Amino acid sequence: KEASKEVWNAMQADYARACWVPDNFLAAAADTLPDDAKNKFDREALPPLVRCLADTSFDAFRAALVAALPDSAWVEPDDVGGKEAAPMDRMWVRCIRRKCVKGVPRMSAKVTDAQDAAAAGKAKGTAWPFTATLGDVLRASVTAPDAAGVRAAWEGIRASDRWTVVRLKNKFRQAARELDQNRDGVISQEEIEAGGKFTFPNLHVNVLFQADGCAPLVAEVQVRLRSVLPLTQSSH
Secondary structure: HHOOOOHHHHHHHHHHHHOOOOOHHHHHHHHHHHHHHHHHHHHHHHHHHHHHHHHHHHHHHHHHOOOOEEEEEEEEOOOOOOOOOOOOOOOOOOOOOHHHOOOHHHHHHHHHHHHHHHHHHOOOOOOOOHHHHHOOEEEEEEEOOOOHHHHHHHHHHOOOOOOOEEEEEHHHHHHHHHHHOOOOOOHHHHHHHHHOHHHHOOOEEEEEEEOOOOOOEEEEEEEEHHHHHHHHHHHO
């Protein structure tokens, strides 16, 4: 257990230090701008470049995720008009382009937040370019029907040779801690609708992924439990 903890800590430290944004993206700022303009370049010029990289990498990322999961998983069609419901008793994979490639406005807003946090001394270990703090420029979700499905999804993602897992946030643990601290050990729909902030149990897995012919990027896969999905959606 302690050895595993040390490995995860080392991986997370490497992830925090690493700059996955391609060097040739950064060269434009280094070669053409003074230092006091680089944050503007970071939040206005880099997100469209990264968006293009993510969109080009999407098909390969989707194929890699499907290949990492059990053959019985139901894969939501990547079709704007698709309305088919996922079978209740099977793992459900959602990786559709219109939802899973992060948009430029949202990227820019998150980069601005990271810049502000660093300026206020609230983001130790981060440095320019703050676009490198984005961990979900490509994203997907896997919804499991039960705990065994959650474990199978995690084991498949971890074992895939198409990417490197660089971070795992176990929100099952965090949610259980919040339940223990709650007065009656229950979080109700009424509390959620009243604006309460709660952690819903899932896994956030960040992977360093590289499609053929593309630079690597950091993507996110959320592994969720179907029984708590309605509460997660109403809180989001």
